[in-house]
């Protein structure tokens with residue numbers, strides 16, 4: 100665990116948490132490595148008749164607490180190590196929320212924007228053909244991640260049903276509503292984070308009308324902006340991959356969302372909003388009470404952490420703060436609400452989708468929201484109490500909470516597998 104890869108850095112959190120619990124070394128040994136990672140190349144026919152192949156992976160990191168669960172990412176820079184790290188985080192995220200799942204993740208190394216819609220469909224179906232015996236409603240349940248969406252999940256569910264000869268909507272979550280998707284999945288990640296902040300607001304020192312800066316204006320970022328604005332918070336800065344805009348008096352969130360859906364970049368909307376276009380990096384250091392990273396990993400590092408002025412960071416993205424940055428933020432009194440808790444609303448509503456598919460009875464939106472609220476408040480409070488009682492960061496507390504559950508489950512499974520091989 101001495102290296103500096105993404106997975107090494109993720110494992111630092113495991114070691115830290117283990118130091119606070121009386122845990123058998125066997126448990127740590129089991130959680131240090133993925134259970135299985137399958138790598139393959141997907142060969143598809145392109146529209147011009149040529150054939151092209153793409154590297155693809157599926158990792159089932161740990162299934163002690165239930166079938167593995169985690170999204171599929173389509174990204175040109177995806178690597179096996181990234182997939183395994185994301186699967187590790189999913190293992191802990193499901194445990195923090197007490198969902199009956201282990202952690203998994205998948206990816207295809209592709210720039211999906213370079214494919215036509217029919218090429219994208221062939222690639223999505225090829226993924227399921229390749230991993231048909233890995234995934235399954237009781238084995239491994241994918242979902243959307245960066246650059247994948249409900250349409251892709253619909254194609255994948257359909258392909259799986261054709262292969263197995265059965266309608267199996269519970270094999271995948273994040274599907275279109277017409278194919279068994281759940282109400283409330285679209286904004287679930289942002290909503291979970293929003294409920295967490297609202298519930299802990301007085302402990303965090305955030306007033307009702309606090310100011311917010313959001314890095315990344317995709318699914319998670321846009322929905323967070325909308326929820327925050329509707330609760331009288333003021334969204335003062337937002338960024339996408341092209342740059343950031345800042346208006347101390349507040350931005351018109353709905354106009355920005357409408358502009359993004361018609362393909363405009365945020366910086367092109369600065370003038371309409373009376374906002375300044377600023378460098379993407381500058382967004383991190385604006386005078387906002389709450390900073391919401393909602394883009395990609397490793398955005399807040401030891402190089403820029405000291406410039407952050409926010410009191411609280413809500414990690415809607417996975418892994419946006421490096422361990423080096425964590426230390427600086429901690430020293431500066433910035434509270435980080437960690438990804439495995441802050442963005443777990445998405446997997447929680449995915450869990451609701453799976454439950455509804457299996458029972459064949461569908462809930463209304465009010466029921467989804469109230470069940471999500473209950474789980475976020477229960478686990479958020481539990482994590483906060485651990486942080487206060489033990490005098491540790493909220494991140495360490497979330498890992499301690501999750502590791503305790505994982506260790507109990509690993510021990511409950513018994514030791515037979517230790518002797519089998």
Ligand SMILES: NC(=O)c1ccc[n+]([C@@H]2O[C@H](COP(=O)([O-])OP(=O)(O)OC[C@H]3O[C@@H](n4cnc5c(N)ncnc54)[C@H](O)[C@@H]3O)[C@@H](O)[C@H]2O)c1
Nearest residue numbers: 288315316317318319338339340393394415416417442445
């Ligand atoms: N969508 C979910 O349900 C969900 C659930 C859990 C975690 N997450 C995590 O949230 C993050 C965002 O996911 P998403 O679904 O919103 O993705 P998305 O693709 O919809 O949006 C990503 C956004 O980040 C922006 N971006 C990329 N690079 C940037 C940079 N350098 N600076 C500023 N902005 C940049 C993009 O322009 C885009 O606006 C990821 O880390 C993902 O793993 C998402």
